[in-house]
Amino acid sequence: MKLERSNTSEAVAAYVLRRLFDGDLRSGQRLDLDAIAEELGVSRVPVREGLIQLERDGLVERAHYRRAFVAEFDDATVREAFELYGMLSALTNRRVARRRDPAVLEALGKLDEALARCDGPDEFESLAREFRRVVNVAGAGNHLRALLRTFSGLVPVAARFSIDDALADERAALHAEYVALRDGDPAAAGAAALAHLRLTADNAIRALRRRGVFPPGDRSDTDDPGWDDAARIVEGSET
Amino acid sequence: MKLERSNTSEAVAAYVLRRLFDGDLRSGQRLDLDAIAEELGVSRVPVREGLIQLERDGLVERAHYRRAFVAEFDDATVREAFELYGMLSALTNRRVARRRDPAVLEALGKLDEALARCDGPDEFESLAREFRRVVNVAGAGNHLRALLRTFSGLVPVAARFSIDDALADERAALHAEYVALRDGDPAAAGAAALAHLRLTADNAIRALRRRGVFPPGDRSDTDDPGWDDAARIVEGSET
DNA sequence: AGATTAGATTTTGTATTCAATATCGAAACC
DNA sequence: GGTTTCGATATTGAATACAAAATCTAATCT
Numbered sequence: 001m002k003l004e005r006s007n008t009s010e011a012v013a014a015y016v017l018r019r020l021f022d023g024d025l026r027s028g029q030r031l032d033l034d035a036i037a038e039e040l041g042v043s044r045v046p047v048r049e050g051l052i053q054l055e056r057d058g059l060v061e062r063a064h065y066r067r068a069f070v071a072e073f074d075d076a077t078v079r080e081a082f083e084l085y086g087m088l089s090a091l092t093n094r095r096v097a098r099r100r101d102p103a104v105l106e107a108l109g110k111l112d113e114a115l116a117r118c119d120g121p122d123e124f125e126s127l128a129r130e131f132r133r134v135v136n137v138a139g140a141g142n143h144l145r146a147l148l149r150t151f152s153g154l155v156p157v158a159a160r161f162s163i164d165d166a167l168a169d170e171r172a173a174l175h176a177e178y179v180a181l182r183d184g185d186p187a188a189a190g191a192a193a194l195a196h197l198r199l200t201a202d203n204a205i206r207a208l209r210r211r212g213v214f215p216p217g218d219r220s221d222t223d224d225p226g227w228d229d230a231a232r233i234v235e236g237s238e239t
Numbered sequence: 240m241k242l243e244r245s246n247t248s249e250a251v252a253a254y255v256l257r258r259l260f261d262g263d264l265r266s267g268q269r270l271d272l273d274a275i276a277e278e279l280g281v282s283r284v285p286v287r288e289g290l291i292q293l294e295r296d297g298l299v300e301r302a303h304y305r306r307a308f309v310a311e312f313d314d315a316t317v318r319e320a321f322e323l324y325g326m327l328s329a330l331t332n333r334r335v336a337r338r339r340d341p342a343v344l345e346a347l348g349k350l351d352e353a354l355a356r357c358d359g360p361d362e363f364e365s366l367a368r369e370f371r372r373v374v375n376v377a378g379a380g381n382h383l384r385a386l387l388r389t390f391s392g393l394v395p396v397a398a399r400f401s402i403d404d405a406l407a408d409e410r411a412a413l414h415a416e417y418v419a420l421r422d423g424d425p426a427a428a429g430a431a432a433l434a435h436l437r438l439t440a441d442n443a444i445r446a447l448r449r450r451g452v453f454p455p456g457d458r459s460d461t462d463d464p465g466w467d468d469a470a471r472i473v474e475g476s477e478t
Numbered sequence: 479a480g481a482t483t484a485g486a487t488t489t490t491g492t493a494t495t496c497a498a499t500a501t502c503g504a505a506a507c508c
Numbered sequence: 509g510g511t512t513t514c515g516a517t518a519t520t521g522a523a524t525a526c527a528a529a530a531t532c533t534a535a536t537c538t
Contacts, residue, residue: 007303007491008491008492009491032519033519033520034519042492042493043492043493043494044493044494044520045284045491045492045493045494046491046492046493048520048521049288049291052248052288052291052292053291053295056292056295056385056388056389057382057385058381058382058384058385058386059381064245064246064499064520064521065498065499065500065519065520065521066499066500066501066519066520067500067501067519067520068520071381072380072381076380077380077381077382080380080381080382080383081382084382084383084386087326087330091326091468091469094468095465095468141311141315141316141319142297142298142310142311142316142319143296143297143316143319143320143323143389143390144319144323145297146295146296146297146389147323147386147389149295150295150382150385150386150389151382186468190468246521247521247522248521271489272489272490273489281522281523282522282523282524283490283523284521284522284523284524285521285522285523287490287491303490303491303529304489304490304491304528304529304530305489305490305529305530305531306489306490306530306531307490
């Protein structure tokens with residue numbers, strides 16, 4: 001197994017995550033430290049640290065001197081992740097829209113333009129991530145950034161499925177976010193983030209079902225009350 | 240230095256956090272791995288892993304092959320942490336209130352009773368943490384629990400200051416949460432969580448200022464728009 | 479004098495080794 | 509026959525040792 005040789009522990013986390021999305025690893029399955037270490041040709045220390053990261057991301061269960069297991073990973077779990085990520089993104093969007101920082105808006109404008117022109121999922125994904133990064137740096141403090149980082153493994157990987165399946169919808173949703181931010185409308189910017197992530201979640205979960213990643217009996221509906229809770233962020237009048 | 244000998248890395252994280260709240264460590268200050276390791280009489284591996292955890296919590300800045308530093312830590316940062324924690328707690332409260340699980344409500348009822356009777360900050364703190372734990376287990380999925388865990392270091396330590404300073408207010412705020420949960424009123428339960436954490440944040444920040452933990456010029460006001468953003472979760476009609 | 483770069487030093491990351499704990503299986507007991 | 513306890517095995521956690529990278533210092537050049 002070839003391996004990115006900087007930040008081994010993150011590479012390990014990415015590797016395990018990929019196998020999760022490939023359907024190789026199922027909920028409750030045990031994670032053999034030594035096996036992973038050997039598969040990747042690294043020591044056990046970075047493997048452990050990678051699993052610690054995944055534990056913090058809610059994807060792995062660990063206990064002192066006990067084996068590590070894959071945490072619950074079904075469509076409801078993925079949906080919850082996107083609900084939370086959408087809620088937090090709505091927060092950052094609100095702040096950025098309220099601040100109206102010209103430098104930030106100009107940077108976002110350039111990205112929006114590039115996103116409109118760009119072709120191909122690779123380029124789109126790269127630009128979209130940069131867009132979100134700029135917004136987060138501008139609108140999130142240390143702790144909010146830390147929370148968002150919790151999803152830095154899962155969300156991009158899942159979002160890629162949505163990009164591959166529905167590039168046009170993704171483009172429109174992201175553009176809507178930009179417009180709201182440019183107009184300095186916090187409520188609209190928050191709502192746009194939530195709508196975008198909800199779209200992404202639906203597409204991603206559909207794709208993952210097709211791939212057989214989720215256990216068969218799993219079929220939680222697309223309109224669970226979690227989204228309504230999250231929507232409270234963007235409802236109500238201006239602050 | 241004496242040290243709890245299970246989960247060394249967590250003990251390290253707790254130790255660094257304590258020194259942060261004691262004012263020994265300031266923003267931007269470098270964290271010497273070897274020094275900490277020697278102070279605690281442990282190796283460098285668990286120290287590094289402890290700092291990795293604090294990095295994930297937004298309290299430490301780290302980069303590949305670069306020294307570790309204390310992240311920004313001022314009253315605005317602490318307030319943001321409580322805003323986010325309050326928002327997430329509001330989410331769990333909403334869910335628990337909607338579910339109306341009799342077993343959960345009974346457990347919470349017992350805790351509420353004990354909280355009404357109990358005397359002394361130690362006992363109150365213990366019961367209050369248990370109360371929150373029960374709610375989180377009942378109302379949060381893997382990812383929401385992971386996000387809440389992000390604050391498992393900072394929030395309890397800071398909250399303790401509020402308990403010491405204003406036990407009566409804390410008791411009232413927590414009881415209000417219980418009442419809303421028992422009545423199955425999601426909106427009220429969410430609002431109560433937010434109000435509670437806002438109270439806690441104000442008290443804690445006041446105490447930390449007294450202790451001289453924050454840099455001197457630091458004086459962000461108590462009514463920043465972040466709370467309003469968070470409040471959007473709990474406003475609006477029932478789902 | 480100030481900037482630049484090459485070497486020495488420090489510091490971090492990873493591998494290896496050793497210790498601590500849990501898991502698994504078989505024998506003993508009820 | 510089923511359950512419990514004790515020992516062997518497996519597996520994780522931490523300490524030590526080694527390698528890789530950055531920082532610091534000082535000498536060199538402009």
